[in-house]
Amino acid sequence: MSEQNPPAYAIAMLHDVHVTDELLTYMEVVEQTMVPFGGRWISHGRTPELLEGSRREDVVIIGFPDLAAARSWYESRAYQEIAPLRQRHSAATMVLLEGVGEDYTSLSTVEKLRRAVSP
Template sequence: MTAYAVAHLHTTSDHEDVLNYIERIQDTMDPYGGRFLVHGTPVEVIEGEWPGALVMIAFPDLGAAHAWYDSPAYREILPLRTDHVTGDIVFADGVPHGYDARKTAARMRHQS
């Protein structure tokens, strides 16, 4: 099942280290099947607030996402971003093909 790495970057920077990070990140993702879904595009805030930027990366599964994040290649470049950009990063499994939110609601009602 596809898994996603989602970053809400509260601050952004065009510091040389960050640009170096951006230039190098794709090579760290390729061995794990990672691909950008959202990267550097403006978000349209419909509800609430969203200061900063959104990044979404798809991986074949959660194991691949963790393997990428823990890989020596990514760990080597990670400080280039974290030293200059603050944010929150989460991993999440996607839903299976044919997912129906009504079934989730029914399960939630049954559990309460």
């Protein structure tokens, strides 16, 4: 496996969004808070194509070099100062998710699971 930390993602699932001046201000400023942590847009302002289940959220994904950078961005003073501008005008679930390295294969996870369930 690669010795480099895998990428990480801040993923927000937003619903009941009310576009207000405060929300627009948040959108204008949020990029400035993530760039110092290596953040970049993966998906923003796109409507997911529903393949299974039901959906009512808009999805925003920001990529970071690793989980520590993503967490540092979210906990940063700069982001926490503007977060209420979004929170007051939308409902959201936000998660940080560690990705996988470039050399990842699903077989490595299958092997771990087989060992875990073997008697």
